[in-house]
Amino acid sequence: MLFYAFSFWGTVFIRKLCKLDCSFFVAPKFILLSFIGIFLLSFDAGFPYYHLLTEKYTTSPYYYFAHYIVANGYCVFTIFIPLFILHFFLKENDDYYGLRLEKKSFLIYVFMLLAMVPVVYFAALQPDFLRYYPKFQRTQIALSDPNRSLLIGGFEFFYSLDFISTELLFRGFFVVFLSRYAREHIIIPVAVVYCFIHFGKPWAETLSSFFGGYILGLMAFQTKNIWGGIFVHVGIALLMEIFAFWFA
Numbered sequence: 001m002l003f004y005a006f007s008f009w010g011t012v013f014i015r016k017l018c019k020l021d022c023s024f025f026v027a028p029k030f031i032l033l034s035f036i037g038i039f040l041l042s043f044d045a046g047f048p049y050y051h052l053l054t055e056k057y058t059t060s061p062y063y064y065f066a067h068y069i070v071a072n073g074y075c076v077f078t079i080f081i082p083l084f085i086l087h088f089f090l091k092e093n094d095d096y097y098g099l100r101l102e103k104k105s106f107l108i109y110v111f112m113l114l115a116m117v118p119v120v121y122f123a124a125l126q127p128d129f130l131r132y133y134p135k136f137q138r139t140q141i142a143l144s145d146p147n148r149s150l151l152i153g154g155f156e157f158f159y160s161l162d163f164i165s166t167e168l169l170f171r172g173f174f175v176v177f178l179s180r181y182a183r184e185h186i187i188i189p190v191a192v193v194y195c196f197i198h199f200g201k202p203w204a205e206t207l208s209s210f211f212g213g214y215i216l217g218l219m220a221f222q223t224k225n226i227w228g229g230i231f232v233h234v235g236i237a238l239l240m241e242i243f244a245f246w247f248a
Contacts (some may be wrong), residue, residue, distance in 0.1 A: 001042040007196040008038060011189040030181040032164040034190040036086065037173050038193075044078040044165070045197065065151060072158040075165035083173060092180065097172030099228035109228035112215075119208075120236065124243035125234075128202045133244035135159060156241060160234045167230045170194055170213065171220040179221050187217040 016022045024030060050070040054063060083097065123129050136155050141148055174190045194213035198206040216229040 001038060004045075004193055004196060005039055005045045007193045008034065008189050011192045015073075015185075015188075024182045024185065024200060027129050030178065033178060033181070034174075037169065037178070038084055039070060039081060040173075041169060041193070041197075044075055044169075047074055047078055050074050061140070061142065061145075065141055065155065067137070068139055068155065069158050075162055079165040079169050090177075095176050095224050096166060096221055098176035098224055099172065100170075100225065101227070106228055106231065108219075109231050110174040112232050113239075116232075116236050117239065120239045120243055123202070123204055124240070124247050125203070126204070129240075130244060130247060132202055132248065136241065136245075137248065156238065158236065159241070163233045163237050164230055167216075167226050167233050168199075171216055171226045171229045175217045175220045176224055176226060184218075184221055187214060187221060190217055 012022060012025050017027075017128050050067070053070055054067040087096065124133075136152055139150055139151070139155060170190055170193075172213065174193075175186060177184050191213035194217075195206065195210040198209040200206075216232065220226050220229055
């Protein structure tokens with residue numbers, strides 16, 4: 001919590017040093033709700049119990065596969081369910097964290113995803129990228145396993161679910177919902193926190209995550225909808241897996 005709180009409130013402090021208006025950041029309700037968001041992020045990032053589940057109920061050769069399935073799937077209990085419980089107590093959450101299905105043009109999101117294809121392709125040529133991706137290789141499923149294709153599909157589904165929860169928390173809760181208190185000024189602090197959760201990944205991905213988080217945050221703020229962001233985020237994640245499988 002201290003790590004993520006530092007990234008969020010440190011950015012607000014820098015804003016204060018620049019003598020910009022920070023009055024909306026110190027409103028009691030905003031502080032409480034931002035604390036809840038940072039707590040959920042920290043609870044999800046530091047959730048230890050999936051180790052116990054996989055160690056108790058899984059044996060080889062599928063131990064590591066089950067480990068990553070549970071690791072990507074427990075966001076249902078740490079992000080999805082808590083946020084929707086919170087929704088019932090927030091009478092002003094009429095945007096449903098940006099999950100309302102509306103007739104909006106997805107064309108711009110398609111172009112954003114297509115623009116990322118050469119970027120991901122170039123990244124996939126780097127040695128540190130192939131040491132980190134594809135994530136499926138960490139499951140240690142043998143190439144000769146008769147269920148390998150099915151296992152890849154299951155793995156990528158739960159891998160995508162983790163990105164959907166990220167969009168729901170960062171763009172849905174932090175941007176779409178909290179922007180009613182801090183307006184567009186919430187976008188940069190959230191983008192910084194988003195960058196912090198990428199620490200430990202390849203440097204190019206970590207650096208670009210700030211700009212990606214800012215762009216997706218800005219679009220979520222303007223449209224009050226996160227479905228386009230989900231499409232782009234999951235699309236990029238799967239592109240990285242596809243190129244990594246290709247070059248591995």
